[in-house]
Amino acid sequence: MSRRPQLDALEPGVPPAAQTLPGEHDVCNEHLPSRLVHQMNIRAATAADAMELTALAHRAKASWGYPADWIAAWRNDLTMTADYLTSRRAFVAEHGGRPAGVVVFEEHPDHWSVEHLWIDPDLQRRGIGRLLVRHGLAAATRDRAARVHVLSDPHAEPFYLRMGAVRIGAEPAPMPGAPERVLPVLEFRLEA
Numbered sequence: 001m002s003r004r005p006q007l008d009a010l011e012p013g014v015p016p017a018a019q020t021l022p023g024e025h026d027v028c029n030e031h032l033p034s035r036l037v038h039q040m041n042i043r044a045a046t047a048a049d050a051m052e053l054t055a056l057a058h059r060a061k062a063s064w065g066y067p068a069d070w071i072a073a074w075r076n077d078l079t080m081t082a083d084y085l086t087s088r089r090a091f092v093a094e095h096g097g098r099p100a101g102v103v104v105f106e107e108h109p110d111h112w113s114v115e116h117l118w119i120d121p122d123l124q125r126r127g128i129g130r131l132l133v134r135h136g137l138a139a140a141t142r143d144r145a146a147r148v149h150v151l152s153d154p155h156a157e158p159f160y161l162r163m164g165a166v167r168i169g170a171e172p173a174p175m176p177g178a179p180e181r182v183l184p185v186l187e188f189r190l191e192a
């Protein structure tokens with residue numbers, strides 16, 4: 001299947017990066033290898049997902065090879081409680097009935113933000129991150145948000161840039177043994 005956007009299928013006034021094309025919105029197999037061609041569903045996260053998604057977040061963060069003491073220090077940041085998930089725009093991508101990835105967007109008065117994006121290490125680089133980000137950007141666009149901010153893991157910056165974000169700054173984020181560590185601040189610009 002072609003991976004190029006079907007321009008006649010795009011919604012007028014919504015930037016292509018924020019749109020899901022037919023076959024991507026709730027179901028996607030376009031970017032999956034043939035052995036995973038059965039469908040990828042996107043659904044809202046529920047309270048019952050909290051423990052499994054928190055474990056997934058820890059596995060995904062660890063996939064960059066961070067030291068165990070850094071992962072332990074980020075425990076709160078990697079935890080998604082039932083209340084947290086159900087009070088935000090949280091979407092789960094399911095493969096074979098199991099969560100393969102999760103994204104959580106937060107709404108702010110003048111922008112949205114990506115607070116969590118975690119893909120199971122076994123399923124990374126197969127289009128699931130793209131699918132979840134597009135799903136959330138489409139929701140932000142429908143909500144008339146003009147911008148979506150991301151405080152990105154440094155390793156994830158190339159992914160967000162590929163998705164159409166631009167870098168607008170950096171925040172210090174020192175860790176033991178890495179006093180100069182910074183996090184890229186990125187922004188998706190959506191059309192009103």
Ligand SMILES: CC(C)(COP(=O)(O)OP(=O)(O)OC[C@H]1O[C@@H](n2cnc3c(N)ncnc32)[C@H](O)[C@@H]1OP(=O)(O)O)[C@@H](O)C(=O)NCCC(=O)NCCS
Nearest residue numbers: 060118119124125126127128129130152153156158159162
């Ligand atoms: C970063 C992450 C969310 C990307 O999701 P993914 O499902 O692996 O990415 P996708 O397969 O959807 O990639 C979409 C595009 O980005 C590119 N891309 C993805 N990860 C990349 C990386 N680390 N470096 C460069 N390009 C990358 C892909 O090659 C693809 O490009 P294409 O359009 O040419 O095909 C995922 O790897 C992850 O969960 N990483 C660990 C946790 C993390 O850091 N999360 C982000 C916190 S801010």
